[in-house]
Amino acid sequence: MPLKYSTARFLTSAPTLAKCPVDSGVEVAFAGRSNAGKSSAINAITQQKALARTSKTPGRTQLINIFSLGDDVDRRLVDLPGYGYAKVPENIKQEWQRHLSDYLHRRASLKGLVLVMDVRHPLTEFDLDLLEVADDRDLPVHILLTKADKLKKGAAKNALQQVRSRLREWEDLISIQLFSSLKRQGVEDVHQRLDSWMEDETGVAG
Template sequence: MARLNPCLNYQTARFLISAPTLAHCPDGGGAEVAFAGRSNAGKSSAINTLTRQSGLARISKTPGRTQLINFFSLGDDSDRRLVDLPGYGYAKVPEAVKLEWQRHLSEYLRHRDALRGLVLVMDVRHPLSEFDQTMLGWADEQEMPVHILLTKADKLKRGAAASALQQVRSRLREWEDLVTIQLFSSLKRQGIEELEARLDGWLLGGLEE
């Protein structure tokens, strides 16, 4: 179903900058939405599907290698941005490195004034990992709205995917005023418009407040 309200064109997204820490992030004005997820959950694929650009968010052959916070502006408007946060929890890296990633993610979520919402990417077959619950806890502390993408929905039959969606909703019922959830498939291009509508609400509303 086509959206009737004014909306952003996510196909105009372009790389802006990579930052190793919060201190290196671009000026905090404007509005941005961050994508986070356990490595191998399909986060980069979701961003590429949303923007209709196969190589915008790099998909590493070794999940979890990316340790930078990557910013993408929407067209020439650097006041509206998508942010690709480092994947976590899968890479074979030293524990100290993982803890450092976790610290940077926590600082970003707690102190980034421009952040309007968090898209938390989960494999529909393995939702609500320890990492996912940590991210939800941080978001809850900041009263930050979260939109969960249950990716790789094409890996399940329709009934099984719908059941998985309902199970996650049931487990997160206490956060229903903060969290919304949808199925998503990069392969089948399923759920793009629903995701776009959620991002529009955050990014357009974020600059009008």
């Protein structure tokens, strides 16, 4: 049976890995540059308007925000701090990056990563760094090329093909799709990917 992502609800926020819930069950984390539309994507995927807080000022998400699927605290969605754009002091930015790295490297219950990129500005240095981390621990990654509605259909398909071509070396670990929160384009595809991770405790992409 497909999981009901519309039942997602806020569980807790954690400033560090040590403050996260018990490391058991299955988690899927969402990461991305602060202006890539990550919060809007989470809200579209869960069919909620404000589960993940959106802001006109990118970089406001400074905590690891964790959501359970209804009462099932063993299946969780995780909204990681946005990176690479926030207008904050450099020392704070470096602290965020350290906590992000700790979580990605050490969280045993993390079974998959949804990496959110603006289709018009994909594969930034930060995105590639994150893919390297995922590769280090053999963590499957599903890339959402967001704001696909901002491009004409042909241009969006070309952008998708270009990203696939650049990431060919990681094709065994990565899946990629176009996505639009505004048009709800690609939501069902994300649900299928999440289902494969949530149901398969080995974390192997289905």
